[in-house]
Amino acid sequence: MxxxxxxxxxxxxxxxxxxxxxxxxxxxxxxxxxxxxxxxxxxxxxxxxxxxxxxxxxxxxxxxxxxxxxxxxxxxxxxxxxxxxxxxxxxxxxxxxxxxSERGPNAPPPQAPQQSGPGPGTPLPPPRTGAALPGVKHIVAVASGKGGVGKSTTACNLALALHAQGLAVGMLDADIYGPSMPKLLGISGKPRVIEGKVLEPMQGYGLKVMSIGFLIEAESAMIWRGPMVQSAITQMLRDVAWGDLDILIVDMPPGTGDAQLTMAQATPLSGAVIVSTPQDLALIDARRGVTMFKKVSVPILGVVENMATFICPNCGHASDIFGHGGARAEAARLEVPFLGEVPLTMAIRETSDAGRPVVATDPEGPQARIYRDIAQKLWANLSGAPAGRAAPRIVIE
Ligand SMILES: Nc1ncnc2c1ncn2[C@@H]1O[C@H](COP(=O)(O)OP(=O)(O)O)[C@@H](O)[C@H]1O
Ligand SMILES: [Mg+2]
Incomplete structure (x- = not known):
């Protein structure tokens, strides 16, 4: 109502x-x-x-x-x-x-450049169409082939690890159907409107944060139709006073369907990080994710394997519940960088769900170190990858 x-x-x-x-x-x-x-x-x-x-x-x-x-x-x-x-x-x-705009069967994706040409079946035009965001040096998508693999948790902790490196970091929660940044970062309330329609980002642990979760009630998110999703994201990108940022992390909606493809294309991304668990099924989805970004010429900055090894909270024993190393092998096969492995730990689960992300609340702990390591590799890959070019093969140390 x-x-x-x-x-x-x-x-x-x-x-x-x-x-x-x-x-x-x-x-x-x-x-x-x-x-x-x-x-x-x-x-x-x-x-x-x-x-x-x-x-x-x-x-x-x-x-x-x-x-x-x-x-x-x-x-x-x-x-x-x-x-x-x-x-x-x-x-x-x-x-x-x-x-x-609704996408007709032969229509170009909304916001695609007006080109006379690409008929059905033609590969999508490579250039990304979104104009750069003034003041924001890099926009990086964190994506996964499917939900529940820990994409948001990884995005949040990576953003915090980048911030811990002294970078100015923003976090855009583009998962319109399942926004999780308000909860992950323990932020409540509504963003302030500055001058009519420009929103001031919220703040959480030093990050500038915007999420549809701040703007509408959970139930009303249900009525958003497909095309509105893209436009809501575009506006969260453009009508928010992000200020000067070294990097804006985008927590993408899970999956590799049309909506995600359109978004990958319409957002001026410097690159993408794919999060996957090591099971075969998740890896097949991760592969689709890599293919999707390649289609729109967004460089893959790397793959993160999440929830590989289970670390027992009592004895510290490590067991590979879902197998281990699958994502690393898959990254090698796809010739994209591998950024690191995040174990399945009680600390990560509990801190995420309590709005106290582990990188911010236990910065010297073992989990934070893992995320910091991944963030460093990510930043190194990014600095060597000007927008629009393929990411170079990763060389660390
Ligand atoms: N490395 C991890 N160790 C323990 N729990 C994790 C880990 N990564 C994610 N989780 C938990 O798994 C659930 C799903 O994670 P989430 O980040 O919301 O996934 P997604 O965004 O891919 O749907 C959450 O309860 C989260 O706390
Ligand atoms: Mg999520």
Missing amino acids: GGVSSKTDESGLVACEEQALAITRDDVINALSTVKVDRGGTSLPGSGRLSQVVVDPTNRVMFSILIDPSEAERFETVRREAEGRVLAMPGVSGVFASLT
Whole structure:
């Protein structure tokens, strides 16, 4: 539901005020009906192009406008006007409006460059289309072929390890369907809106962090349609005051489907890290991940094997529950760098789930050392890999 859920404040005052300012979806649609999409005067809501309008409990409004990629330029004007109208509504605290396009069977992916040419079956055009992010030196995706392999845990601890090297690090949680950075980094609350629609990133253990988890309630994430996912990520990338960063780590949605491919292509990535467990099945998925990034010419900075060896919390004995070394062998086969192995430990599981990531809370411990090592290799590979080039073979020490 739109509007503010009526919280009972002890004084009753705050609740009343909130109530008075509550914005409903209908209010937004009303405001948008003054926005015309063509010369004939068709209104935006009447055009069938308006997505579901979402109003969060802090009166932030989110919607998208469905377009054909060829209409992008014209509709950018409409988008801005729509955003302005909503922002002018009394009580609205922020707007998150985007252009999205459905992908027809033969249509180029949304945001692909307009090229006369690639028919179905033709390989995707190699250049990545996203413009660089001013002030951000490198954007690195952490990806996995499937969920549950520890991608978010690895992304979070790698980001912290890079920060421990003295780098300015941002963390973008692009896993729209399962955002986990608020929990992993123990951050709650909502980001502040600076100037209309630019959001201030949240802070956690020295990282600048943005996640859809800060913006919408878990349940409303369900209504986001495919094309909105890409546009939400693009906006978290572009409408957040990241400032100067050495590296922005992106926790990608798991999998290697169209959505991930489009995103890999639309984000100006310097490279990608693939996280895998050592089982055969996970490795097959990891291979798909490598192939996906190669397709869009994103260099693979390396593969991380997660949950390989189980370290017993009582006696410290190591056992290879899922096998061991599979990811290293796979990396060699695929001719991509291998960054390291993270064992399955109680410390990592407990600290992750408690919002106290191990690299930040036990920086001198054995786990932190492993992540720091991986981070160092990653950074070395990155520095030698200007965006758009293949990563060089890794040479450490
Ligand atoms: N190396 C590890 N040792 C112990 N537990 C881990 C490790 N890596 C991840 N986990 C745990 O596994 C679960 C899934 O990890 P998560 O990072 O959320 O995976 P993904 O993002 O791939 O879905 C979490 O409960 C997390 O704490
Ligand atoms: Mg995750």
